[in-house]
Amino acid sequence: MNALIETLRAIVGEPHCLVADADKAPYLTDWRGRYTGTASAVVLPADTAEVSAVVRACADAGCAIVPQGGNTGLCGGATPLAGSAAVVVNLSRLRRVRRVDPANNAIVVEAGVTLVAxxxxxxxxxxxxxxxxxxxxxxxxxxxxxxxxxxxxVLRYGNARELVLGLEVVLPDGQIWDGLRALRKDNTGYDLKQLFIGAEGTLGIVTAASLKLFPRLRASATAWLAIADPAAAVDLLGRLRAVAGDRVTAFELVSRQSLDLVLQHIPGARDPLADAYPWYVLVELTDTRIDAGLEELLEEEVGQGVDAGLILDGTIAASTTQAAALWALRENISEAQKREGVSIKHDISVPVSEIPRFIALAGERLEAAYPGLRIVCFGHLGDGNLHYNQSRPVKGENSAFIERTAEVNRIVHGLAAELGGSISAEHGIGQLKRDILMFYKPPIELEMMKILKRAFDPEGRMNPGKLL
Known part of the structure; x- marks a missing residue:
């Protein structure tokens, strides 16, 4: 291992090969603080060539590798295992925007570029x-x-898989695959880039990507609407899409419990409405035309929703500042939960039509098993993805409840599967769901995944203990 570390220092420079415990610490714990692992070193290469050299050196030494980006994952997928002697390869120094091609609506960026950049x-x-x-x-x-x-x-543009045109990947033996072709049509065999999207670093390290761009949006209308129940939300979504089509960009469901946590823990957060209601939806319409008339359209549909009994109250943002404040309520739910304490978290998806049934049945089954628990439910109703989390409101009782995670998971995941859904909609598998995936994936799917893993990484060195 000492010889490997000296090799890594020669590749990336001594300041970018971290071996002291204090220097490694920020890279060894996940964002939630749920997982803390160990590593022989954390290396921060500056470009694809250095990533390739690092991977090749680790391959020659038989050392495992944990790829890592911004370390904001929610399932422990970028955190090394406890007791591991792996090398964490953090990509944050790969920060170049290599090329922007507006005529082709494409951009080529390196793996360490932040999403906001x-x-x-x-x-x-x-x-x-x-x-x-x-x-x-x-x-x-x-x-x-x-x-x-x-x-x-996702409702309008799709998830990451649908936004990637091409990839550059360092394979487990250090070879570089340049698949950055920014083509909409390339019918020349297997679409290899799809193997690495969602693979959580278990097949190789993504070092750059060609991504799709779209016309810039020039108009938007945002509303925070109180509704009686999730069934009303699904009905309202259908009505909005019937008149606005793909201009319905986002449609988020927020429970009162979720909003209460934000109001309690996030400074400056304010309830948009005078009264409290059990459920809310955050709706956003967008268009590429300035004179799209979105405000008028949204006002008309909200009025009809009130007349139909779907909307109990609401407010339409009168400025971008007000819209940002409404979005901050939604976007700070996870942070508010983190400040509140540990909870049992789920990231499930079901068909949009089944969301009301899932929420009703899951609530009934959990309340029957654990009377008085708190359920924080919110998420992307427009694409069927719910973040469905449980805890005890009394902190002294919560630790004992968290120990029942496996039992709670069986109720929540079992119902999602029963309704034709998935146990992971957008957070991945990582360490958190690795051991339960086998109960919800057909054996033939798991075997195909293992075949791919063996083909790309026969020695099992890429992000071991994750996904499979």
């Missing part, structure tokens, strides 16, 4: 990169591709 580079070219996450200021390209991130605009 991609958005800014697109805007400078009068274009839009639509992926939007609460962690966009710190999450990085390699990470959101490796976890197939979703976010709030």
């Amino acid at each position: 991609v958005q800014a580079a697109a805007e400078e070219a009068d274009r839009l990169f639509p992926l939007s996450l609460a962690s966009e200021g710190s999450c990085e390209v390699g990470g959101f591709i490796s976890t197939n991130a979703g976010g709030v605009q």
Whole structure:
């Protein structure tokens, strides 16, 4: 190991090969603080050539590798295992925007570029990169591709998988695959880039990506609407899409419990409405035309929703500042939960039509098993993705409840599967769901995944203990 570390220092420079415990510490714990691992070293290469050399050196030494980006993942996928002697390869120094091609609506960026920087580079070219996450200021390209991130605009633009045109990847033996072709059509066999999207660094290290751009949005209308129940939200979504089509960019569901945590823990947060209601939706319409008439359209549909009994109360943002304040309520839910304490977290998806049924049945089953628990439910109703989390409101009782995680998971994941859904919509598998994936994936799917893993990484050195 000492010889390997000396080799790594020669490749990336001594300041970028961290071996002291204090220097490594920030890279060894996940964002939630749930997982803390160990590593022989943390290396921060500056470009793809250095990543390749680092991977080749680790391969020659038989050392495991944990790829890492902004370390904002929620399932421990970028955190080494406890007791591990792996090398963490952090991509944060790969920060170049290599090329912007407005005519082709494409941008080529390196893995360490933050999501907000991609958005800014697109805007400078009068274009839009639509992926939007609460962690966009710190999450990085390699990470959101490796976890197939979703976010709030999947309803209109799709998740990361649908936004990637090509990839550059360092394979487990150190070879570099340049698949950065920014083509919409390339019918020449297997679409290899798809193997690395959502693979959580288990097949190789994404070092750069060609991403899709879109026309820049020039008009938006945002509303915070109180509703009686999730069934009303699904009905309202259908009505809005019938008249506005793909201009419905986001449609977020927020429970009162979720809003209460934000109001309690996030300074400056204010309830948009005078009265409290059990459920809310945050709606955003966007268009590329300034004179799209979105405010008028939204006002008309809200009025009809009130008349139909779907909307109980609401407010439409009168400025971009007000819209940002409404979005801050939604985007700060995870941070508020973190400040409140540990909870049992779920990131499930079901068909949109099944969301009311899932929420009703899951609530009934959990309340029957654990009377008095707190359920924090919110998420991207427009694409069927719910963040569905549980805890005890009394802190002294919560530790004992967290120990029942496996039982709670069986209720929540079992119901999601029963309704034709998934146990992971956008957060990935990582360490958190690795051991339960086998119960919800058909054996033939798991075997195909293992075949791919063996083909790319026969020695099992790439991000061991994750996903599979």
